Amino acid sequence: MPESAEPIADPGLPAHEWRPTDVDERQEKRAERQVAGMFGLSAICVLLFLISYFTFDIGDNHSTFAGFGASTVTLGTTFGLALLFIGIGIIQWARKLMGDHEISEMRHPARSSDEDREATLAALNAGLEESGIGRRPLVRNSLLGAVGLLGLPAVVLLRDLGPLPGDVYDDEDYPGAGLERTVWTKGMRVVRDVVGTPIRAADLEIGDLVNAVPEAFYEVDEEGEHLIEGIELQIAKSKAAVIVVRMEPDEIIPGEGRDNWAVDGVLCYSKICTHVGCPISLYERTTHHVLCPCHQSTFDLADSARVVFGPAARALPQLPLAVDDEGYLVAQSDFTEPVGPSYWERG
Template identity: 70%
Template sequence: MSDQHELARVEADPIADPGLPAHLPRPTDVDERAEKRAERQVSLFFGLSALCTLAFCVSYFVFQVGDEPDVILGFGASNLTMGLFLGLALLLIGIGTIQWARKLMADTEIVEYRHAASSSDEDKEETLAALRLGTEESGIARRPLIRNSLLGSVLLLGAPAVIMLRDLGPLPGDKLTTTVWKRGMRVVQDVSGTPIRPQDMEVGQLVNGEPAVFFEDDEEGEPKYEGIELQVEKAKAAVIVVRMQPDDIKPWPGRENWGVDGILCYSKICTHVGCPISLWEQQTHHLLCPCHQSTFDLADNGKVIFGPAARHLPQLPLAVDGEGYLIATSDFTEAVGPSFWERNNDEPGA
């Protein structure tokens, strides 16, 4: 062999053959019936995976949970069957993929030499050609049975995810945007439940308040709210009532009648992360949150003047009933609490 031919051989194959055995064809390479049988087997694994996913969904609705759960072999039937079927669904997809690779995809050895970090255009074209070749050799384009069963089993795996997300709890509905406040409901002191008269408040005074409904009974003489429901509603409806000189108040348009003789009412929940706030500085009309020092100007519609809070304090419109007590004229016109979601608020300064 000439030196030129030897050099060409070394450049084309710089590493000597390590002694790989000769390639032996698999039964599926030479027997069409074996190939079809393997294709059906792989599709069967994918199909069984889809059935297991459906069984997971059925188990969620069939078996009882809670105080008297259904039991299988001493375990909660719901958790046992859901875990079993979801595990089998994933396992069968893995087994089907492995069998597909072992029996039907090309199994010839491929040599790839290392190159510089930046590939040439020729190398890039060669890589794309190799990817196209791999796709062709996998047979996914010409094996619709395998392709469709794989896609079906994988897409169905979204169903358990939806069910498990739904199982986190009931949807909130309008609970995030409403409280128990409504037109005509009295504002009372939060401990004693005593109704508040405007003449009983001094200029500069702050009173922690809540709706009178928490101290009322229903038609059968039972409390309208009890237990966890009472605590949840109290946390959302808690307010502070402050009195200042009417001339110091700068209401936004449409809020001119939201106060009574310089008395204003705001949500007690900080709009940063929901801490209760009532640190009142009567000379500046500022309300300070003790958690992260967000500061709100209550004379200027609860506007944020310092700190991480991104939204003003919601204000509750007030009036006086026939007996001279402070009442709400509506619920809050915006959601109370932390700014955990985006709001489109038309109020100035929102």
């Protein structure tokens, strides 16, 4: 074989260069304090996040900073810095304190032998040892404290998504608050969505389906301002929207205790699918089935909105109906069960 075809000799590894922290104990302690300091700054930023959350006002009279919402600026800045300082601390730890020995490993078959597995576990244990996490309590404890505090902003922000099930609020502050209530009350008229006109039972034809809402959405005060508007209106509408259908009275199979919930074949159900909360209104008058367009859950409106197909596990909640002195449809009460998709406390 020609000499040029010979394999290139293994050049080997260059001589290892020790880092200052490897040979100087003072440099090592200094780096350790730097890493712990980064984790400490992260913890401080989390505390500042919580202080900012409860200090700065939001809404119509929100606090400002340099022309921007102070709450948004401070929350974003403090939480971002908390993550940044943890990242810097980990990088500094890896560069200056963790093991810095060059290693080489021969390639091996895809299937590992028992000896290889044992060697892998040994290497992992060696890595843990070289990281120094066991013998550097200052770094370890400061990291655990900083990472642990990062859970607090998540708890605060998740709690801010809305009221918990069963919470009781003043209707003047939060109409229909809680997952188990809506704005429907006894005697409240059922009105057409968008236009707000009341619905007379006698005006509905067999096979009609009407999208409707509570009359409370269109009530105004003495100055002509809507009593429910803005965010409160959207939240209330997301739970109180309904569909009104009319069919032949003898085709209705009333559920237990629901014999008087219909008015001459007129029924009212929640418009919110019990699967994941999509709005429904695709109606097939011959079968009395209504279809959810999101995941094809199908409900039989003639049989208490029983589920006949799809992933929904519960029937649509039914609103008991009556008529007032003028012949308009009104609610007998609020829904007798929570509307919308299931949650952890709903059977």
